[in-house]
Amino acid sequence: MTAVQKVLVIGAGAAGLTASALLADAGVQVDLVEAKPEVSALGSGITLQANALRVLREVGILDQCLVEGADSTQLRLRAPDPQATVLATMGAEGRGPTDLPNAIGMYRPALAGLLTERALELGVRFRFATTVAQLDQDDDGVDVTLDDGSVRRYDLVVAADGVRSATRAQLGIDLETRPLGMGIWRVFAPRPADVPTGELYYGGHCYIAGYTPTSADRLYAFLVEDAQDRSQVTPEEKVAIVRELASHYSGPWDEIRESITDPDAIHYTQFEEHLLPAPWNRGRVVVIGDAAHVCPPTFAQGAALALEDALVLTELLRAATTVDDELWDQFHARRLPRVQAVVEGSVTLARWQLEHVQGDLPGLMGGVQAVIAQPA
Ligand SMILES: Cc1cc2nc3c(=O)[nH]c(=O)nc-3n(C[C@H](O)[C@H](O)[C@H](O)COP(=O)(O)OP(=O)(O)OC[C@H]3O[C@@H](n4cnc5c(N)ncnc54)[C@H](O)[C@@H]3O)c2cc1C
The missing domain is CATH 3.30.9.30 (D-Amino Acid Oxidase; Chain A, domain 2)
Known part of the structure; x- marks a missing residue:
């Protein structure tokens, strides 16, 4: 890859692991720093819809995810009555044109394990219990001071350090996260x-x-x-x-x-919810995943969007020769409208429920589905 040769990824969640694996697969030397002593994921499940599965296919772990997870192509709606009456079955027509399940459920630690294994296999260098103390950048690169005092230079820093991103704050970006x-x-x-x-x-x-x-x-x-x-x-x-x-x-x-x-x-x-307006980058440091956008899981899309961020960024870097405004304009044009539609749809559904508003649920669901059915 000519645009970048050395990249630092901050945070080993879904976004950071995916970005690391995709970039390493494109020939980039990737260092990944994680604040915790190991890769960790909540001992619960996650729903991965087709747009997330498309990214996992690019990472090279789709088949393992399909084996470890459970197909949830159909989604049944039931009434909260004593018979738990089945009201509707969505996805009954089966898989879409890509032949991917509409969704799978998976144990979060299993997904984190597969992403980690893939990143290691592709040569990503992990540093655990490590954070970034300081970022100093010029036109050609970023000098990163880690919390042990060591300094390394990178062509790009990808901050995937979650909803309360320390990197976002280090960049001076003010973003209110609302309950x-x-x-x-x-x-x-x-x-x-x-x-x-x-x-x-x-x-x-x-x-x-x-x-x-x-x-x-x-x-x-x-x-x-x-x-x-x-x-x-x-x-x-x-x-x-x-x-x-x-x-x-x-x-x-x-x-x-x-x-x-x-x-x-x-x-x-x-x-919680927040959406960082463009730009998501400051020079050669960019925030992705929950660090840039958080939505309630009413459409189970947070991690899917995070994975898409990683894929789109990698695709653009692969096609570029330099990290410049044109690259960031393309990145924001591909990410912002899509992420905004999904975040706003997710928040709208939560508000309808909170305020007991009988909104057009099929219309809202259909609108979000139409957005995520398109390639990221
Ligand atoms: C209740 C709930 C249910 C959800 N269900 C779904 C679902 O079914 N499907 C779906 O797609 N999404 C779902 N989501 C959203 C999804 O969990 C998140 O969007 C996704 O995990 C975000 O990944 P991330 O990598 O951006 O952030 P994170 O997973 O938060 O990862 C950030 C990583 O950065 C590390 N870190 C933090 N600070 C630093 C630092 N200073 N230096 C180095 N490392 C640092 C953290 O330790 C962590 O490992 C749900 C969310 C919630 C709250």
């Missing part, structure tokens, strides 16, 4: 035999309740409530709260609820 007023309980649990695919229950006691298979015998279940401070909840209380919330739903929930006994398999997170 949406919703919190989600996620539980990693055994998969009952009568869960063939992902299922969602809108309304009832929670804003959303649902589950997505992550393998032949496991799933992750989720329940969305009004945001509240759950930081002092004891392990026993966690189990009791989730079982109580789940008791308002029937069908496969009856079996899932009974299996919820392990507090370590339960996680609570509040929904």
